[in-house]
Amino acid sequence: MVEDPLKLRTELPRPDVGAEEARSLLAEHYGLSGTISELGSQQDRNYRLDTGERRYVLKICRAEYEPLELEAQNAALRHLGKRLPTARVAEVVPSLKGEAIESVAVRGADYRIRLLTYLEGEPLTRRKHLSREAVAALGGLAGQLASALEDFEHPGLERELQWDLRRAGPVVLHLLTDMADQQRKKRIAELMVGAMRRLQPLTPELRTQAIHHDVTDDNVVSRLDVAGRAMPDGVIDFGDILNGWLVAELAVTCASLLHHADGDPWFILPAVKAFHAACPLTEVELKALWPLIVARAAVLVASSEHQLSREPDNAYVEGNAAHEREIFEVASSVPSALMEHAILSAVGFAPDSARVTGESLIQGLGPTDVRQIDLSILSPLLPEERWQHQGLPISLLQHAAHAIGIATTRYGEYRMTETQLRSPKPDATFALHVDICLEAGREIVAPFAARIVRQDGLLVLEGAEASLFLEGVGAGADLEETIVAGAVLGVVSGEQHSYGLIRVQLCREHGLVPPLFVVPRQAAAWKHLCPSPAGVLGFECDGPEPHSETLLARRQQHFARPQKNYYLKPPQIERGWKDHLFDIEGRSYLDMVNNVTILGHGHPRLAAAVGRQWSLLNTNSRFHYASVAELSTRLAALAPDGLDTVFLVNSGSEANDLALRLAWAYSGARNIVSLLEAYHGWTVASDAVSTSIADNPQALETRPAWVHPVTAPNTYRGEFRGADTTDSYVRSVVKKLTELDAADEKLAGFICEPVYGNAGGIPLPKGYLDAVYAMVRARGGVCIADEVQVGYGRLGDYFWGFEEQGVVPDIITVAKGMGNGHPLGAVITRREIADALEKEGYFFSSSGGSPVSSVVGQVVLDILTEERLPENAQVVGGYLKARLEALGQHFPLIGAVHGMGLYLGVEFVRDRETLSPATEETAAICDRLLDLGVIMQPTGDHLNVLKIKPPLCLSCESADFFADMLGRVLEEGW
Incomplete structure (x- = not known):
């Protein structure tokens, strides 16, 4: 053989x-x-x-x-x-x-x-x-x-x-x-x-x-x-x-x-x-x-x-x-x-999925006899963190059933109740079944001819088109092995005069016991295999389908193109809670960039205060009401002595625009000195002093004549590097001011972030602002501290960024976290500087300082204090920075970790000697972090810095999750 x-x-x-x-x-x-x-x-x-x-x-x-x-x-x-x-x-x-x-x-x-x-x-x-x-x-x-x-x-x-x-x-x-x-x-x-x-x-x-x-x-x-x-x-x-x-x-x-x-x-x-x-x-x-x-x-x-x-x-x-x-x-x-x-x-070959139909499982129901309960991301039944409570869907079903008689969950719904926080993988949130609460003892009939199988507490009807899985039906021992459509299967289990629960699920593949929930990526295929049971229930039970791609197309069609969105294929974010965001499919993301929501998302106390004030009054600040006076008083009290006058506006851009107007009005001059690599806003004036080429690639070529940028005091990758560079960077300001003096040009002011936010939170050289402020004031100019990103407790050790430099500005601008996402900003200055604006007429901002905005501002300050969020920024921020620095010891792509508190930056470089920016790598790392459940975006002129500025309620557990996921990306690749 x-x-x-x-x-x-x-x-x-x-x-x-x-x-x-x-x-x-x-x-x-x-x-x-x-x-x-x-x-x-x-x-x-x-x-x-x-x-x-x-x-x-x-x-x-x-x-x-x-x-x-x-x-x-x-x-x-x-x-x-x-x-x-x-x-x-x-x-x-x-x-x-x-x-x-x-x-x-x-x-x-x-x-x-x-x-x-x-x-x-x-x-x-x-x-x-x-x-x-x-x-x-x-x-x-x-x-x-x-x-x-x-x-x-x-x-x-x-x-x-x-x-x-x-x-x-x-x-x-x-x-x-x-x-x-x-x-x-x-x-x-x-x-x-x-x-x-x-x-x-x-x-x-x-x-x-x-x-x-x-x-x-x-x-x-x-x-x-x-x-x-x-x-x-x-x-x-x-x-x-x-x-x-x-x-x-x-x-x-x-x-x-x-x-x-x-x-x-x-x-x-x-x-x-x-x-x-x-x-x-x-x-x-x-x-x-x-x-x-x-x-x-x-x-x-x-x-x-x-x-x-x-x-x-x-x-x-x-x-x-x-x-x-x-x-x-x-x-x-x-x-x-x-x-x-x-x-x-x-590849476009999938067949259409036909609905499985038959007799109604529950006889005698009309279209208004059943109440659906909403367990989706947008559900009003899941306020605050209630969605995390175990057993909630059943209790909501029972409550609804007592009110109307029969209540059901929804098939094909992405359920918030299945979402887990800090998960590197999407959770199985898509429901392939329905739970129905109805009176015990009610008859359940077979929707189609089938062979009966009893399996691990389930009653399975194997029909020609599909198998029907039933749980909670008390079927008698004498139920025949094969039955015809309409035959009584049994009754809803439960004590007399009480309510019982049945679970209903279909599957086209005989011999397969399908899962109850699947991850969103697999939902379309599972829907084909496990179709909606609506055709055998006698009532509609399907949840609404999200249409994120269609929605994005509408946004791109009608929303002006310069108003960009994060990510090429962005998740549809529809909810937030504390330091987490949730997309329409129930995926949770750790929010590591949202410095707008300084308190965290969905704060119940803030939501209640806004709702109450809306129900009372909302109008413009030219009316006389208590909250605008109270907020102005509290803001003035937060500022150094002498800065006692407040303007309320809608945004940081408006705040910086107004600060420049104040400098012009007070000094009688026009020239403003600003820093390279800086971003201050989108209005004509605030954009003029913004020189970040990441935000505007033509920034350096399109500055008006009254803007005079000086060398960015970036001690990591700037012209002069290291701690002992103060004199070198101050000399670049001296040179610019000397040029203005020689041309007999008067100076209106100087604007900068006290901590270099746009570069990832790099502190300025020690004593830099003290020297520059003195030279500016000697020429009749005013000093503007842009605290929009770095101020308001975010730095942990300091409430205001300028405190780190040991100086007092003439004008403070603040916004973003001040309203926790509500459009609110402020300019805080001295009375004589504010009064100088009256030469140009009065100032007015329709929503700035409105009753709702003023209440928001006060509640934010209350929560910042009572929940000790600046202290949390100091503790958790220090912990997170240490973890990120430890990653830098293992991965040479990390050139440096910048910042303090919860304003941090991780700068990626291809070479630690030349500091060649790893721009493309940073973008790819952000995309990979999104897959792992972390929202992160790049910043800096080279877009090679992770801008880490999460809500100040960030926990050490969340900080660990972020550091772990970043370490995983650096280890496994992107």
Whole structure:
């Protein structure tokens, strides 16, 4: 009997050829020498040779591999070298005899050797995280390769190979024969049987051609893009090339991605779309894709276990075994029917999902007999933090049922009650079921003919279209195994004259017990598999669908384009609580940038005060009412002695604009000295003194003549660096003032942030403002402290930023946190400066200082004091800064950590000596943090600084979550 060559090969160990023997082979057959190092392989030996000028790969395989197979690999490389200009492949290097393949003997054993050029680049397998762009690029690369090989033919492609997915079933059965772990053996076998059962009817329609069959994260090499992300652009290791199913090419690629997926099989979909765009697949091939991915996962795990049983010291196999087990776990985590729909949807092939209909489960209901309860993000039933209370949905159902008779939750609703705080993954918030509260003892009837199954406390009706899962129905023991539509199933469980609860869920896939909730990304596929039960309930029970993309399109159509939004694909944020934000799908995000809401989001005391004042009065500040006087008095009391006069406005831009007007009016001059790299607002005047090129790329070329920027005293990356730079930076101001003096130009004033907020919270050089303020005042100018971002307790150690410099300005501007998101700002100054404005007439701001605004301002101050938020900024801010500095010890991308309190900045640089800004990396890091549940944005002229200015209620737990997620991004990649 002739033995199966495939079985023979699975038993073969790697060639027993050491590095020194490989060196001899290179010298003898290729005339090459240099530094040699071993590369990994499962059943071959590969050595990399570095000659100093070029690098090569010596490939050694056992003589059992036919020369014809090796010739096919070489021919494919030559073919692709001509047909695949967008990707790199190796070149075949002939031996000294001019042969592409040489037969050799080492210590009595026969081998075949080949030499290829070495492709520079890092394999993707070394990166735990792959960006969506990298995943799509890998799928696209596999598709381009498959398309280029469509017309490649060679007799060596007809081969017996254990990796050929056409033979996955028998290969796995063979490999499992001597697996010691019986539980794992059973799992692999069961998964494989399920995959083969789904695959078998599809195989007659699967196209075959030449395929690489191993375009994996381990067999592609990548180059870094401008953002530091690894992007695949080269393919290596053609050892598995054969004539096989075209779709198997994609299946192998997708399977390799699953150990980067963090447990989410949807991770592969960008690769599927990109492959399909480069090499279109049929609907049947797409249906076969997931079963083939499962089969590949089973082959990988079984093969590595089998190989390690024969070669325990094979470090390459051992190193890959953990990845392969993870691939298997992800592949076995979801039903094939679900992934089939997700894959078809990704490329536009998904079928329409018809509603399952039948008799009404609950007879005799009218359209007004049932009350739906709202558990969504926007629900009025979930005020403040009530949504976190365990058992809340049931108690709300019971309360509603007592009022109207029957109450139900909503199918297809993203429920706030399932949201968890500080989660790196989206929570399973999408409801695939409904709970109904109604009087106990009411009859429940079968909506369709079905077979009855009792399963773990559930009553399951297996019908022709779907299975119906019922919980809370007391079905008698005499219920027949098969029933007709309309047959009584039982009654609602519960005591007489009380209310009971039933749970209703449909599933089209027989034998599958679906989850009650799923994550938003998987909702569309699960909705197809588990449709709404409305068609069998007799009343509507569906929640509203969010239409975030449509909403964004409307925003972009009608909202002026210069009014930008965060992120290219922004989540639809509709709720906030303390230091957290929530999108419409129930995803929670830690808010690390919202310095507008200084108290935190959704503060109940502030909301109540605003509601009460609105119900009483809201008008403009020219009327006489108490709150405007009270707020003005309190603001004046917060300022240093002498600054006793207050203007109330709507924003920081207006506050800075007014401060400049006051400087002009008081001094009788026009010239203003400002700092480079600064941002002060969007009005004509405040924009004029803003020189940040991140906010306005033309800022330096479009300043009016009365604006005189001076060198930014940035002690980290400025013209002068370090602590002892005060004199150097002051000299740049002296130079500017001397120029104005020489031109006989009078000075109106000087404006700056007392802490360099736009650069990430960098403190100014010690004594800088003291020296500059003195020179400005000596020339009749006034000194403006822009505290809009850095003041009002955010710095922790200081209520006002100018206190850190030990100076007192002539004018203070404040806004943002002053109103906790309500439009409120203020200018605080001396009486004589304020009175100077009357020469130009009176000042008026319609909403500035309105009754509501004034109440808001007072309540914010009350809460700041009573909840000790500045002290919290000091403690938590110091803790967070220490954690961020510790990250800087491990990751050279972190150049510095700036700031104090809860105004911090992490500056990313590509080189700590040159301080080359890591602009693109910073943007990509912010996007990755969003995926992990953190809202973060860049700042600075180079957009390379994380601006960390969260609500002052930030907890140490939240600070840890942010630092942990940032560390994870820096460790895994972005």
